[in-house]
Amino acid sequence: MKHIYKILLLGLVSTSIFLACSGENSNNQNSQINSAHPAKKAKSSKKAENSHMNTGGLEWLTFEQAAKMKNKGSKKYLVDVYTDWCGWCKVMDKQTFTNPEVQAFLNENFHVIKFNAEQKEAIDFRGKKYEWLPAGRRGVNKLAMELLGSRLSYPTLVYLDENMNKIRSSPGFKKPDQLLSELRVITGS
16 A cells, blocks of 8 residues: 555656646747747737736736726725746636636725736836846846735735735635635625
8 A cells, every 4th residue: 555655656746847847848948939039029928918917807907007096986906916927827817817706796896906926117106116126037026025025926816905005915826716705804794
């Protein structure tokens, strides 16, 4: 019986290593292709940004749009912090944010903001300018560091109150029922 567990464990570890390595190779190949064609790189990053902004049938805002708008109805803010390479971010876009109950609850109680943590463009938010910081392979926007603290994990949902002060952050993928429970706690309903 112990041998079966060892074999299963070895198989899982091998598969994990294989998937991790193949994911890095495809990212490296894409970056080599994109660096050879700067126009393709700009176009593909814009396309990736737009695909995240158009998911879920929700009216996603950028930080700049949210900061400029008047908060009519005193809604709280939900910030979906993602990256273009994050697989669970994409799954959450397709499975969680497309759920009709989630959409209805969010539309009624929150302004929703999509924020790419690796965004290179500076963000003006609450009187401060947040720049991109080269770090690791891809870098990170300083606003992501402020919102997420020392735990740069994606996806992470950040809840802000009506005045855009941080309530809390919640890292990790959430199924629709998990997100609805969390949203109800945040709104007190």
